[in-house]
Amino acid sequence: MASDDGSIQAELAFSRDEENRAVVDLVLEANVSVTCQRCLQAMPLAISVSNRLGIVWTDEQARHLPRQLDPLIAPEEGCDLWYLVEEELILALPPFSYHDTEDCKQILSDFSGPAADETQGEKQPNPFDVLAQLKKGD
Numbered sequence: 001m002a003s004d005d006g007s008i009q010a011e012l013a014f015s016r017d018e019e020n021r022a023v024v025d026l027v028l029e030a031n032v033s034v035t036c037q038r039c040l041q042a043m044p045l046a047i048s049v050s051n052r053l054g055i056v057w058t059d060e061q062a063r064h065l066p067r068q069l070d071p072l073i074a075p076e077e078g079c080d081l082w083y084l085v086e087e088e089l090i091l092a093l094p095p096f097s098y099h100d101t102e103d104c105k106q107i108l109s110d111f112s113g114p115a116a117d118e119t120q121g122e123k124q125p126n127p128f129d130v131l132a133q134l135k136k137g138d
Contacts, residue, residue, distance in 0.1 A: 006032040
């Protein structure tokens with residue numbers, strides 16, 4: 001993350017499915033700031049997550065959940081819902097974030113100095129001129 005700025009809206013709905021399993025339907029919408037991997041500047045990113053989790057208490061119960069349900073292993077003392085939201089957001093982040101190519105070119109050109117055609121008017125000294133002086137005449 002590029003900064004702590006942003007907003008998160010989370011909706012969790014607890015119910016039972018058709019086989020009487022405890023489930024939680026999770027819907028997250030977030031607007032965060034991440035770092036562009038091309039120009040290393042902050043960029044906004046909108047994240048949307050929708051997932052259905054089967055609530056279980058052991059790893060053995062988690063292994064028996066159907067494929068469409070991700071397990072949420074809840075210890076006896078309860079489940080930290082903020083941790084659950086945080087983990088789902090981390091999993092939803094893309095591995096790499098980039099601005100549009102044109103935006104990055106503009107940002108990078110600000111760092112690189114004047115363009116090559118702007119410096120053509122000035123004659124730059126040739127670093128090999130010193131070697132030409134050392135060369136013996138024919």
